[in-house]
Amino acid sequence: MHPAFSVVFFTTATGAGYGLLALLGVLGGLGFIPPDFWLGLIGMGLALGLIAAGLLSSTGHLGRPERAWRAFSQWRSSWLSREGVASVLTFIPAGLFGISWVFFARTGSWVAIAGLLAAIGAVVTVCTTGMIYASLKPIAQWHSRYTLPGYLIFSAMTGSTLLNALLQGFGVGMRTVLVASLLVTLLGWGWKLATWRYNDRQEIPTNANTATGLAGGTVRSLEWPHTEENYLLKEMGFRIARKHGAKLRLITQVSAFALPVLLLAAAFVLPKPFAAVVCVLAATVQFAGMLVERWLFFAEAKHTVTLYYGR
Template sequence: MHPAFSVVFFTTATGAGYGLLALLGVLGGLQVVPPDFWLGFVGLGLALGLIAAGLLSSTGHLGRPERAWRAFSQWRSSWLSREGVSSVITFIPAALFGLGWVFFGRTSGWVAIAGLLAAIGAVVTVCTTGMIYASLKPIAQWHSRYTLPAYLLFAAMTGSVLLNALLQGFGVGSIPVLLLSLLATLAGWSWKVATWRHNDGLEIPTTANTATGLAGGTVRSLEWPHTEENYLLKEMGFRIARKHSAKLRMLTQALAFALPVLLLAATFASSWPYAAVPSGLAAIIQFAGMLVERWLFFAEAKHTVTLYYGR
């Protein structure tokens, strides 16, 4: 599939934003995170800012962005529409949670309930985003048991690493949050490697014979459907050389997982304000690594329609 940057940024930014929002909503209500004004202002501002930037970026992949609002009407049958509806609904409790934290200086009572609802909305929205891809049967690399858990794991991973960086930056570092970010990164790394192993071993049952319904012999085209690049080949027939894919996989593992793990481990051995440096670097490097991972997620996916073009 064509890895459009608008969609690559969308899935990366919203995943991190919803992960951070969910953790702030739960841990804030449990008083694990202190109701500090600037921490709430910056933390919730960053979470909602990433979400809003990602959602706006996604419209750049539409042929007619001004008609994006019409997608909300198809929520009964479309995961894309459900994602849009759940993302808008999530903003309501998130705004109430932010109002209580920033303006009233509290994260208990009704503010804690709003935070919990915002966290639930964030998880539901990430699930709908994952299902957009997991539900696509023509793309075997996405239509598997690995896709949806990956979206949830990566949201928890990037969100927890961001939260740890914020806490360390404000001098209120939490060992449980630091440990969570480290374990989530290791879990995300293991899941990504398992996903690649699964995709590399795929034996896709669909061939030109099964696609056309013609049995016996080997079906091949005498003449291609088009003589030059068209929309289907551009969007669904993107090809990446195996050697480039291998290099980008190594880069993904280094930036999204290995380096953040080392930097988070270094945070354990540091005290404030020095602990803020590796924590902040871990968040920045991991976000860059997840952009590469998302690019590969799209670039390595193969749509069945390319069979009609001899690919």
């Protein structure tokens, strides 16, 4: 699949934003994070800003972005539409929670309920995003048991790393959050390796014989269906060289997982000012690494329509 940057940024930014929003909603509403004005303002601003930026970026891949609102009407059958509905609904409790927690320093009672609803909405929205791809049967790399959990794990990973950086930066670092961000990053690393291993070993059951229903022998095209590149070949038949794929996988492992793990581990032994610096650096490097990981997620996917073109 052709990896449009708008979609790559969308899945990365919204995943991190919803992960951070869910953690702020639960921990802030229950009083584990102090209702400090600047911490809350920057934290909620970063979470909602990433979500809004990602959602706006996703319209850049549409032929007619001004008609994006029509996608909301297909929520009965479309995961894309359900994602849009869930994302909008999540802003309601998130807004109520953010205003009360940040500007009025209120926690508990209905503020905690609003924070919990915002967290539930964030998780549901990430699930709908994952199901957009997991439900596509023609793309075997996405239609697997690894896709949906991967979206949830990576959202929790980037969200917890961002939250840890915020808490460390404001001098209210919680050791539990630091440990959690380290462990979830290790979990994400293992899940990504398992996903790659599964995709590399799988055999796509569809071929030209099964597509045409002609048993026996080998079915092949005598001539190309088109004399030049078309939309399907550009979008569905995008291919990445194996050497480039291996290099990008290595970059993903180093920047999204290995380096953040080392930086987070260093935060345990460094004094506060330096611990805050390495935690912020870990969140920044991880976000950049996840952009590469998402690019690969699209670039390595193979649509069965390419069988028609002899690929």
